[in-house]
Amino acid sequence: MPEGDNVWQAAVRLHAGLAGKRLAASDFRVPSLATLDLSGWTVLEVASRGKHLLHRLAPPPDQADEPLSIHSHLKMEGSWHVYAPGERWRKPAHTARVVLRAEDGTSAVGFSLGVLEVMPTAEEGRVVGHLGPDLLGEDWDADRAEANLRARPDRAIGLALLDQRNLAGIGNIYRNELCFLARVHPAAPVAAVADLPKMVATARRLLEVNRARPSRNTTGGFGPRDDSWVYGRAGQPCKRCRTRIVHATLGEPAEAAPGTWPVEQRERDIYYCPSCQPAP
Ligand SMILES: [Zn+2]
Structure with a gap:
């Protein structure tokens, strides 16, 4: 059962695997995001806030879009894995909700996520603004x-x-x-x-x-x-x-x-x- 420490660990793994890398492909396997293509976007960082995960991305240099955040929540069953090029997935493919593949072949796969949405980074407050002090956050109080x-x-x-x-x-x-x-x-x-x-x-x-x-x-x-x-x-x-x-x-x-x-x-x-x- 994911708690704040698991989510923090997931953010560290995802950040290590993706931060600073440009995406070669994205594959969102939820209806609301099925047409979204983030290839060419660069992952700036992956952060946790309480039990929420935020991948923050910058648009391709030739695109004037505002930065985006992928907001996910593991709820009860969710997990994120980071895979080296060619590495076999450790969860059934039909449970994958999103695949992010970096240009160097590293993949991050979100399985059975309880929440998956994409929003302008400037609007993150809508999903994490209500949270009290984060036990593992820099804002802990x-x-x-x-x-x-x-x-x-x-x-x-x-x-x-x-x-x-x-x-x-x-x-x-x-x-x-x-x-x-x-x-x-x-x-x-x-x-x-x-x-x-x-x-x-x-x-x-x-x-x-x-x-x-x-x-x-x-x-x-x-x-x-x-x-x-x-x-x-x-x-x-x-x-x-x-x-x-x-x-x-x-x-x-x-x-x-x-x-x-x-x-x-x-x-x-x-x-x-x-x-x-x-x-x-
Ligand atoms: Zn007792």
Whole structure:
């Protein structure tokens, strides 16, 4: 499940593979972009903002077009791969949504992307302007993230952490792990978190540490089952107190719907220790 650290890693790989290169061909395999041809355009950079990816491109020298951005979001299943010339794809071709081929033969392929659109770079704010401070971004601002969370003290902390307007980069795995580490039930209100600055600092630290790792680990353990405290561990003993971990779902109450961030269907799953994290 892609979270901010995966998206950051994808941006680094894509930037290393494409930045400064001119495209020999582009192939958008979504109806709305099927006729778009970016051959001759140069990839200036690939950046991440929270869980969003932005390829920024400059037009061919003889074209007066304004710079464009390819905006993509991995959602639940998406991924971007970078391939050397002639290298075999590691995902089925029918799941490819876009292929960008540079003049040196390097290809970037976006598979099963949840969002794929192209817009003038000047209009990126439309898709990422709402985001709170990026946990892995140069604009990271812990005080602002904390203030954003506190702005709605009655909201469930498990929902507030996923709301990318508060702070950007946390997905379902991290929000569950963060609640466990803070010994707070995901449905408990923000105001019930004993040390919110510490929770925000832990979020930043977990993403920073994991962006350098090939696979995510929130516990520091080494075994194959030691990579999480509670996420995905329903029915298994809590690593602190041996109580069995509980799996449930957490959604936004209907009356709170206006103005709330849509929680992905599969981001409703919560995992917690009923003893370490008593229900509110
Ligand atoms: Zn426990």
